[in-house]
Amino acid sequence: MKPVVLPRWLLGCALLGAAMACPARTIKVCIPANPFPPLTFPGREGQGQWLLRKAVERQGDVVEVEAVPWVRCTDGAAAGTYDVAMPPSAHPAFLPTLAFPMAAGQVDPSRAVGSVTLVALRRVGSRAWWDGTSFSGLNSPVMFNKGVVSVREKLAKLGVPGDEGASANESLLNKLLLGRGEILILNAQQAAEEVASDEYRGKIEILSAPFLSFTLHAAFNRRFQLAQPDYVEAVWTEIGRLRASPEWSRIAPTLAK
Secondary structure (H helix, E strand, C coil): CCCCCCCHHHHHHHCHHHCCCCCCCCCEEEECCCCCCCCCCCCCCCCHHHHHHHHHCCCEEEEEEEEHHHHHHHHHHHCCCCCCCCCCCCCCCCCCEEEEEEEECEEEEHCCCCCEEEEEEEEEECEECCCCCCCCCECCCCCCCCCHHHHHHHHHHHHEEECCCCHHHHHHHHHHHCCCCCCCEEEEEHHHHCCCCCCCCCEEEEEECCCEEECCCCCCEEHHHHHHHHHHHHHHHHHHHHCHHHHHHHHHHHHHC
C-alpha cells in the first residue's frame, strides 16, 4: 500500500494537534443550471460533482454547490464569487481568469472531470442537416446554450451564424419545435433523454454525426490558485487518482443518469 502524503498546508494543520486543528473550509462551486450529464445535475450529484467533492474532502474541506446560468458561473468564478467553475473546457477565453490542471506546459486530461459530446438536433421532417463536416439546408442561425464558447468558436470557423440567445434547454427545445431555428446543438446524453420524452418524442430527432467533443475540468478562480497552488494541485491530483481507481469504475455508472 502506498503511503498517504498530506499536502503541505494540511500537514501544518495536523502538526498543531487535534485540539488546534484547522477548521474545514467551504469551497464554493458553481455548475450549470441545465443538466449536463454525466458530469453535473442541478438537483443531484453527477460524476464531476462527486469527483470534486471527494477531492476537496480529501483536503479536509467541504464543497458548497450552486446551480446558475452558465455565463453567471464562469463570470462569477472569474470575479471570485465562486472558487471553482465546473465544468468548462480549457478554452483560451477562460485562461486569463480560470486555472486548469497542467502538465509539461499543456492542459492535463488525466486530471479532468471527464469528457462530453455535443450533437445536432432538428425537427422531424426538417431538411436541415449536419454531416459531421458542414451544415446544409439552413435558413437560420444554429442555436446553442448561451456562453458555450467552444460551440461559438466552431460555428465561427465554419462561417455559420449562431444563436445563443437562451440559456435553458427547455427554451431552446421549444424554439426548435416552434420553427424559430432549424438546428440545436446540445449535450448528447441530455438530447437523447429529451427526444425520448413524451413532450418531444416523434417531433425532434438527433442527427447521427457528432458535432463536438471536448474534455472538461474543475477550474479554479485564478487568484485562488495563485494564492494556494499546493492546495489546488492536490485537488486536481486527487481527481485524477479517483478517476483511475477501482472505486470509480463501480460508482461512475450510478452517477451518470
